[in-house]
Amino acid sequence: MPTTRSSKVLHSDIKPIGERLGADERFTGRGVTIAFLDAGFFGHADLVRPRSRIKVFHDVLSREPAPHKLGDPDASSWHGMMTSVVACGNGDKSHGKYKGLAHEAEIVLVRVGSVSRIRHDDLTLGIEWVCANREKYGINILNISAGGDYEASYLWDPLSRAAETAVRQGIVVVCAAGNAGNNPLKHAPVPPASCPAVITVGGMDDHHGPSIDKIVPYHSSYGPTLDGLQKPEVIAPAIRVAAPILPGTPTAKQANLIAELAVADDHELTSIIDEHAGVDAELDAAKKLQPYQIRQVIATKRDAGKLVSKHYKEVDGTSFAAPIVSSVVAQMLEARPDLSPQAVKQILIHTAKRVPHFPAERQGWGIVQPKAAVARALEWPNPDPNIPW
DSSP states (O other), rough: OOOBBOOOTTTTTTOOOOHTTTTOTTTOOOOEEEEEEOOOOOHHHHHHHSSOOEEEEETTTEEEEEEEGGGSTTTTTTTHHHHHHHHHOOGGGGGSOOOOTTTTTTEEEEEEEOOOOOOHHHHHHHHHHHHHHHHHTTTTTTOOOOOSSOOOOTTTTTHHHHHHHHHTTOOOEEEESOOOOOOOOOOOOOHHHHHHSSSSEEEEEETTOOOOGGGGGGOOOOOOTTTSSSOEEEEEESEEEEEEOTSSSHHHHHHHHHHHHSSSSGHHHHHHHHHTTTHHHHHHHTTTHHHHHHHHHHHHHHHHHHHHHSSSSEEEEEHHHOOOHHHHHHHHHHHHHOOOHHHHHHHHHHHHHHOOTSOGGGGGBOHHHHHHHHHHHHHOOOTTTTSSO
C-alpha cells in the first residue's frame, strides 16, 4: 500500500501584512530608525541576517548596554522579539514571505520590564532614555506595545508627559491601545496610549484579506480616556499575524517536530517521534496509533499552537497592530524624512478607511492604509520653518 505525505506545511496560507493591507513595496524603511520598548528582546535571524540592523540594546533595569544578552533567549524575550520582527523582520526564516513593511529599517531595543510585569515608572525611564539618545542613534519612531499600571490624566502623569516630550522632540510615538475592549466598564487605554500626542492603534480581524465586508472588530481598548479623549486613532490587523517563535524554547522544539511530521511519509512518523522523544508527551503517546490517527494528533497540536511553520506562529493583540503602524510610519518617513510627528498623524488619519459596520469609537478614523499614506506623504507640503517642530 503506498504511503501518504501531507501536502500542506502547517498554516502556510497565512498572508503577510503587506499583502493584507496593500502596501507600497518600493518603501522598506531605509534610513529610518525605530526604537521598541518591551519586556525583553532576542536577536532573531529576521533582524540580524545577512547583517544586524540592531543599533543598540539598552536595559533600563540594569542601566547598562548588554548586546550579548540578545543571543540568550529567556522567558522575557519573546514579546519584544515578536513586536520588533512584525515591524522590521526581513523574513529570513520564511524565505522572505513574512517580512515587515519596514524590513530595512534600523532598530533600537530598550528593555523596560520582565515577563511578569512592566512597571509604569520603568516605561517612563525607557521613554526618557530614548529622548536622551534620539540624536545619537537617529531615532525617528518609538513603538510601545505595553501599557502603564493605571489610568491617569496626561496633564500630570509622568509617563504621559514623557511620551508628550518625545513627540515634541520629533519622535513619532506609536502605542498599542490594549486589549480590554470586552470589559463593559474599564475599556479605556491607559498611559501612554491615552496621551493626545501619540498615535494609538486598535485592532481588527480582517480574515486575511482586503474585503471590508469580512472585517470585524478586535477586542481592543477604546476611549473616552480619563481626559475625555477618543482613542484609538487608527486600527490594524490584531489577529492571525505571523510572528517568530523564540528559538531554543520548548515551543520551538515542538514546532520543529510538528513541521517535520507534517511532511513525512506514513512509515516515517513513528521513527521521527522516537528521534525526538521527550519533546512532546502527547506525540510520544500517539506513536503506537495508526498513521491516520497520528496525523489527527499532529493537526490538533498544530491548530492549538497556532503554528504557521517551524519558525513562526500566529499571534494576536494590539501589541502587534501597533508595530504594523510603526512600519507604515517608517515607509512614510523614508518617502518624506522631513515630516513632523504631527504631519504623520494627520496623514494616517486622513488616509485611513472607515469600516462602515462597526462602531466609530472602536476604530477611530479606520484601517491604516499604507499605500495611500505614503502617497499622501510624498505630496505633503513642505514644513513651515516658523513652527518649532
